[in-house]
Amino acid sequence: MTMVSIDSRRFGTIEVDEKSLFEFADGLLGLEESTRSLVLVEQEDTPYYWLHSAIDPDVAFVVTDPWAFWPDYDIVIPDEIEEELGLTGPEDVGVMVLVSVRPAPDGGSPTVTANLLGPLVVSSSTRRGRQLVLDNARYSARQRIGD
Amino acid sequence: MLVLSRRQGQAIVIGDNVVVRIVELKGDQVRLGIDAPRSVIVHREEVAEEIAAENRAARQAEAVNLADLPLPMPPPVKVDPQPEESVDGV
Numbered sequence: 001m002t003m004v005s006i007d008s009r010r011f012g013t014i015e016v017d018e019k020s021l022f023e024f025a026d027g028l029l030g031l032e033e034s035t036r037s038l039v040l041v042e043q044e045d046t047p048y049y050w051l052h053s054a055i056d057p058d059v060a061f062v063v064t065d066p067w068a069f070w071p072d073y074d075i076v077i078p079d080e081i082e083e084e085l086g087l088t089g090p091e092d093v094g095v096m097v098l099v100s101v102r103p104a105p106d107g108g109s110p111t112v113t114a115n116l117l118g119p120l121v122v123s124s125s126t127r128r129g130r131q132l133v134l135d136n137a138r139y140s141a142r143q144r145i146g147d
Numbered sequence: 148m149l150v151l152s153r154r155q156g157q158a159i160v161i162g163d164n165v166v167v168r169i170v171e172l173k174g175d176q177v178r179l180g181i182d183a184p185r186s187v188i189v190h191r192e193e194v195a196e197e198i199a200a201e202n203r204a205a206r207q208a209e210a211v212n213l214a215d216l217p218l219p220m221p222p223p224v225k226v227d228p229q230p231e232e233s234v235d236g237v
Contacts, residue, residue: 030199031206048213061205062213069219080185098205101216112216115205118198133190133198141201146217 006039007057014039014052021054022122022129025084028098029118029131034059038129040096048099051120062099066116069145075134077121086126094122099145113142 002018016039027035034056040063041050047068053059066073075095077087087093097119102111116139122129151159158168164184171178181189 028202029195030202035202043213046213046216047219048216050213059206061202062211062216078185078188080188098202099216100201100205101211102204115198115201117194118201131198131202133188133195135190135194141197 004054006052006054008052008060009057010050010060011041011052014041019127022127024120024129024131026130028120029133031059049096051096051098062101063096063120064099064114064145066095066097066114066119069114070116070143073116073139075119075121075132077132081121081130081132085121085123085128085130087123088125092123092125094124096120096122100142112145113140114145115141116143117141 003015004018004021006014006016008014020039022038022040024036024038026032034053037054039052039054041052043049048062048064051061051063077093098115100113100115102113104110117134117136118131118141119134120129120131153159153169155169155172158166160166164182165187166182168180168182169177170180183189
């Protein structure tokens, strides 16, 4: 097991098994350089996780399992992406969506939204991942969570 | 940028195996038909831009405590039916 050190502004230095890193060959849209290598940090007792850049200490995202909030969320993974990621079957597929938290200007509860239009798909075995661009008018890049 | 004029029904070829055809012209709208291998991912520019903007917005989650974020709807609480109150003697 090869451990790697990741610098994080939020967590300090994280030591993780190299094999636990997710490799996004193209990164996330608009943030390609800092998001080619990401690690999922577990957080107990919440349906949310941190997805942290292994490249930039300042880049971290809150992510969640879309089906925890929207049980009928429905995506199709194109064959070529299945191939690119080396997905072997349904149990190998991980899907997460990015969560944005926008503070209320008056200090009230923040607006929390999930990006259902650009889900992240990863393979648990090959650790390769990609952000999908769904062309589906049913889903929003800013779907409200809560209320 | 290469700019080409095309009429309805005409096409342009990109590389060896991508063909973009003008299927229909209607007012200020153009319908395009795209023939490309499955490995070429095609999507509307504004959708990718919207996702990129939202990715950047999601990055600023610095002061967020995950425990403060909303939870999914919890399973409904089971309540035993109350025994019916007797109305005798009212």
